[in-house]
Amino acid sequence: MSTILIIDDDAQLNLMLKSAFELKGYTVDTACNGIQAKSLYQKSSYDVIITDIIMPEGDGFEVILDLRRMGMSDRTIAISGGGRTSAEDYLVTAQHFNVAAVFNKPLDLPLLRNKVDEIIKAHS
Amino acid sequence: MQESLFTNSPYIIALSIVALIIVCYFPIMLGQKTSVRQLPKSIHQLVIISIFWQASSLIGDIFFSGNEIVADTKAYTARQLIFGIAALGWIQLGNAIEHTAEISLNLKRKSIWKLMNMLGTLSVAISTYIFIADPTFIPQFNIFGYRPFADRPVFYLYMVLFCIFVIPNFIVTGYILLRNIMQSSDTALPHQVSIYMLCSFTFFSAIGLLFDFIIPIATKFNNYDQFLKWSQFISVFLAILSGQYFTSVSFKNKSTSWFLNKLKEKMTDGLLYYNYKGEIGLANSAALSILHTTQEVLYKKKITAIFPQITDPSREAVYNKIKIKINNEDHIFNASVFQIRQSLTTNYNVLFFSDVSNTLHFQQIIKTRDEQFREYQLDQIRYQERLNIWKKKVDESKSFLDTLISTLPFRFWYKNEQGVFMTQNQNDIKNRGNLLQTSEPDDKILPQELLARNEGEPQTFISYERIKNPSGNLFDDNVEILSQEEYNKAVREGKGKDILIFDNMFIPIIAPRKPYKIIGIKIDITKEKRLEKERDMLQEQKHIHSRLEELGTICGGFAHDYNNILGSQLGFCDLALEVLDKDSPAYMFIQEARKAASRGKVSLEELLNTLRGKTAATDVSTEFAPYMIIDDVVKKLWITLPPNVQVKADTLDKDIRIVGSAASLDRIISNLANNAIFAMKENGGTLTISLKREELKEALITPYAPQIEAGVYAKITVEDTGSGMDTATLERIFSPFFTTKAPGEGLGLGLSSALRLLKEGNAGYTVQTTLGEGTIFNLYWPIRNEKMEA
Numbered sequence: 001m002s003t004i005l006i007i008d009d010d011a012q013l014n015l016m017l018k019s020a021f022e023l024k025g026y027t028v029d030t031a032c033n034g035i036q037a038k039s040l041y042q043k044s045s046y047d048v049i050i051t052d053i054i055m056p057e058g059d060g061f062e063v064i065l066d067l068r069r070m071g072m073s074d075r076t077i078a079i080s081g082g083g084r085t086s087a088e089d090y091l092v093t094a095q096h097f098n099v100a101a102v103f104n105k106p107l108d109l110p111l112l113r114n115k116v117d118e119i120i121k122a123h124s
Numbered sequence: 125m126q127e128s129l130f131t132n133s134p135y136i137i138a139l140s141i142v143a144l145i146i147v148c149y150f151p152i153m154l155g156q157k158t159s160v161r162q163l164p165k166s167i168h169q170l171v172i173i174s175i176f177w178q179a180s181s182l183i184g185d186i187f188f189s190g191n192e193i194v195a196d197t198k199a200y201t202a203r204q205l206i207f208g209i210a211a212l213g214w215i216q217l218g219n220a221i222e223h224t225a226e227i228s229l230n231l232k233r234k235s236i237w238k239l240m241n242m243l244g245t246l247s248v249a250i251s252t253y254i255f256i257a258d259p260t261f262i263p264q265f266n267i268f269g270y271r272p273f274a275d276r277p278v279f280y281l282y283m284v285l286f287c288i289f290v291i292p293n294f295i296v297t298g299y300i301l302l303r304n305i306m307q308s309s310d311t312a313l314p315h316q317v318s319i320y321m322l323c324s325f326t327f328f329s330a331i332g333l334l335f336d337f338i339i340p341i342a343t344k345f346n347n348y349d350q351f352l353k354w355s356q357f358i359s360v361f362l363a364i365l366s367g368q369y370f371t372s373v374s375f376k377n378k379s380t381s382w383f384l385n386k387l388k389e390k391m392t393d394g395l396l397y398y399n400y401k402g403e404i405g406l407a408n409s410a411a412l413s414i415l416h417t418t419q420e421v422l423y424k425k426k427i428t429a430i431f432p433q434i435t436d437p438s439r440e441a442v443y444n445k446i447k448i449k450i451n452n453e454d455h456i457f458n459a460s461v462f463q464i465r466q467s468l469t470t471n472y473n474v475l476f477f478s479d480v481s482n483t484l485h486f487q488q489i490i491k492t493r494d495e496q497f498r499e500y501q502l503d504q505i506r507y508q509e510r511l512n513i514w515k516k517k518v519d520e521s522k523s524f525l526d527t528l529i530s531t532l533p534f535r536f537w538y539k540n541e542q543g544v545f546m547t548q549n550q551n552d553i554k555n556r557g558n559l560l561q562t563s564e565p566d567d568k569i570l571p572q573e574l575l576a577r578n579e580g581e582p583q584t585f586i587s588y589e590r591i592k593n594p595s596g597n598l599f600d601d602n603v604e605i606l607s608q609e610e611y612n613k614a615v616r617e618g619k620g621k622d623i624l625i626f627d628n629m630f631i632p633i634i635a636p637r638k639p640y641k642i643i644g645i646k647i648d649i650t651k652e653k654r655l656e657k658e659r660d661m662l663q664e665q666k667h668i669h670s671r672l673e674e675l676g677t678i679c680g681g682f683a684h685d686y687n688n689i690l691g692s693q694l695g696f697c698d699l700a701l702e703v704l705d706k707d708s709p710a711y712m713f714i715q716e717a718r719k720a721a722s723r724g725k726v727s728l729e730e731l732l733n734t735l736r737g738k739t740a741a742t743d744v745s746t747e748f749a750p751y752m753i754i755d756d757v758v759k760k761l762w763i764t765l766p767p768n769v770q771v772k773a774d775t776l777d778k779d780i781r782i783v784g785s786a787a788s789l790d791r792i793i794s795n796l797a798n799n800a801i802f803a804m805k806e807n808g809g810t811l812t813i814s815l816k817r818e819e820l821k822e823a824l825i826t827p828y829a830p831q832i833e834a835g836v837y838a839k840i841t842v843e844d845t846g847s848g849m850d851t852a853t854l855e856r857i858f859s860p861f862f863t864t865k866a867p868g869e870g871l872g873l874g875l876s877s878a879l880r881l882l883k884e885g886n887a888g889y890t891v892q893t894t895l896g897e898g899t900i901f902n903l904y905w906p907i908r909n910e911k912m913e914a
Binding site: 008010012013015016017019020023054081093105106107109 | 683684687688689690691692694695696698699702703725879
């Protein structure tokens with residue numbers, strides 16, 4: 001059974017993504033910031049980690065860099081809705097850190113599911 | 125026996141001859157001293173009498189001597205005639221002498237003496253006649269039985285005549301002389317002469333009387349064979365004496381003594397006459413004025429009372445520098461005492477003195493003046509030297525001024541009160557030619573210049589001038605003066621490039637009277653004005669941009685949140701559609717909800733794009749000099765700069781111009797600079813910003829930064845000496861600090877927004893950092909068309 005960690009400060013989006021992947025039969029954990037997420041991904045290993053970039057405590061870049069040090073860049077997907085600037089800025093930066101994929105908000109659910117499947121398949 | 129009237133003694137005859145010679149020579153002798161004509165008649169008379177007397181007596185002595193001549197003979201008659209002739213002479217002697225004395229002393233002649241003289245003459249004539257006609261008549265002459273002339277008739281009769289007609293005159297003459305002596309001052313020369321005259325006169329008269337009358341009578345005419353022989357000789361002396369007396373006394377106004385008196389009065393030195401007792405008799409006017417006194421006060425005063433230093437007034441001596449107090453003033457005198465012997469027995473003393481205090485005083489004054497003169501001469505030399513130094517200084521400052529004026533980088537001229545050019549510098553001559561010593565026509569003189577010249581109000585104004593023919597000269601006739609409105613219009617129409625802007629000044633040199641000289645200055649400020657305008661424009665753009673960005677930021681934040689909300693809603697809708705049966709009536713509702721959310725998403729994106737587009741639109745297509753932006757940033761930094769941090773922006777290439785968003789560049793540099801200052805906050809350091817042109821021959825690839833293509837760039841370097849960054853930090857600098865920094869702290873969106881702006885501007889960057897040493901950011905901003913403004 002594959003496990004997924006979803007990190008976003010928006011609880012509703014967390015719930016939506018958790019529902020979307022649980023419908024597909026994945027085990028899903030959620031965290032509302034980087035610090036909470038860190039305790040989770042240090043405790044147990046996840047097949048895929050989906051993280052937002054702009055968060056109040058422990059932003060997405062910290063998570064991405066942390067995971068990169070753990071050699072898990074290829075299991076990481078960055079999502080961003082952009083803030084005062086366009087989302088692409090952050091995602092371009094994230095791409096520099098060799099994440100597996102980046103997605104703009106609002107998310108295209110089927111594409112995101114396909115990408116998750118693709119990553120899991122690539123590691124199985 | 126007849127009485128003898130003439131002697132035959134050869135001695136007497138010889139004596140008579142000598143007397144005759146002397147008396148004949150006497151007038152010649154007098155004439156040598158004075159003109160004979162000046163002598164009075166009485167002197168001539170006296171001489172004639174004497175000659176007459178001597179001559180007749182000589183004849184008598186030679187031919188009719190002895191007592192053998194018998195009466196009533198021819199010899200007797202002749203003898204009596206000769207005797208009478210001689211008597212005619214001597215009978216007038218007394219009268220002549222008295223007359224001489226009166227004339228000498230300016231006395232009035234009394235007519236009684238004339239009468240007496242005539243009577244005497246008559247008496248002699250009658251008596252002579254009687255003796256010839258009747259020789260016995262006189263001896264027989266009987267008065268009451270007594271015959272006075274019986275013994276020696278001629279002697280006694282003529283003695284009587286002598287006593288009647290001659291003696292009174294003699295007595296009166298003596299009296300006149302005595303009176304004159306008593307009345308006149310004893311220092312005057314006539315006085316002395318009168319004394320001698322009187323003495324001699326009396327003496328001779330007495331001798332005559334003694335030997336001619338008293339002795340013959342007393343000896344009873346023992347061997348007496350003559351008559352009036354002594355008086356005859358004495359008459360010679362009396363004539364000479366009288367003449368001498370007259371000349372001495374009556375010519376006093378022309379005499380030495382007169383001259384001496386005049387000289388005494390003219391002298392500036394004092395003269396005091398005093399007698400052997402030391403009593404002052406006479407003082408000249410100089411003496412009186414020197415001693416501040418009068419003749420009356422001095423008279424009979426002791427000389428030693430005035431000059432105490434003169435111990436022996438009768439000794440001739442010289443006294444030098446004796447001090448005398450006169451009216452409480454100290455005076456110094458040089459004095460000499462002389463003794464003047466006036467006659468054998470009389471002398472008087474003269475004190476000759478001069479007040480040398482004046483002389484000393486004048487000598488002192490002359491000495492002082494001399495010293496002053498020398499001082500003045502020295503002063504003159506000093507003044508000349510000072511003048512030379514000043515002249516040199518003036519020349520130096522003049523040449524300095526000339527050089528300064530001629531090389532001033534703007535137009536400078538100087539006009540006098542009449543508006544004539546006195547000075548023009550090279551710049552001015554280049555613009556309107558050499559107009560020195562000429563004045564401009566009235567229609568060419570600006571009203572501002574007239575105000576400055578006539579009212580003394582300094583004038584400053586800006587003028588706009590269009591060069592009509594750019595290839596022609598720069599003279600005023602090739603220039604069109606524009607008003608500010610015309611200039612603004614031309615700028616709006618894009619024709620402002622060939623318009624020059626000048627700052628004009630007319631400065632009056634204020635003097636006591638109008639009109640004034642004026643200095644004119646004309647400075648080309650076209651470049652400054654353009655730069656100012658450009659700066660204003662950039663400022664405005666930045667302002668608009670920052671407003672829009674603020675709005676964009678607010679909307680962006682809102683959109684981010686709303687995007688998430690919409691994302692969740694769309695996601696949930698999708699999940700609902702997945703699990704719902706398509707026939708369920710809720711399926712259609714969910715579908716509609718999803719459509720509505722999609723529409724919301726589209727409209728949100730439209731809003732965001734519009735905002736971003738607007739912001740971007742204000743950014744693009746501005747051409748500007750980046751150094752201005754850097755200057756602005758540095759200025760802003762100064763406000764909040766910590767004291768331990770320094771900012772340097774010295775090497776800025778002002779010629780570089782780039783195309784892009786000035787506002788973006790401002791933001792980027794501000795962000796980088798703020799980060800740098802943040803990094804140096806603890807330990808201090810230096811922030812250096814530089815700008816230069818750099819050409820990349822090939823693409824530049826560096827870690828942590830995208831590749832930069834080959835090309836020409838404006839390279840902006842922001843370098844700090846802060847703590848530097850480790851790799852982790854370096855990786856993190858690109859993350860938006862949005863989440864960690866409170867908005868409004870000045871760091872904004874940090875480097876993340878800078879990155880986006882760089883991308884928009886097509887610019888690249890590199891970053892080098894060393895821990896503990898500092899960080900260098902290089903921005904490469906493309907210079908698209910280098911020749912645009914070159």
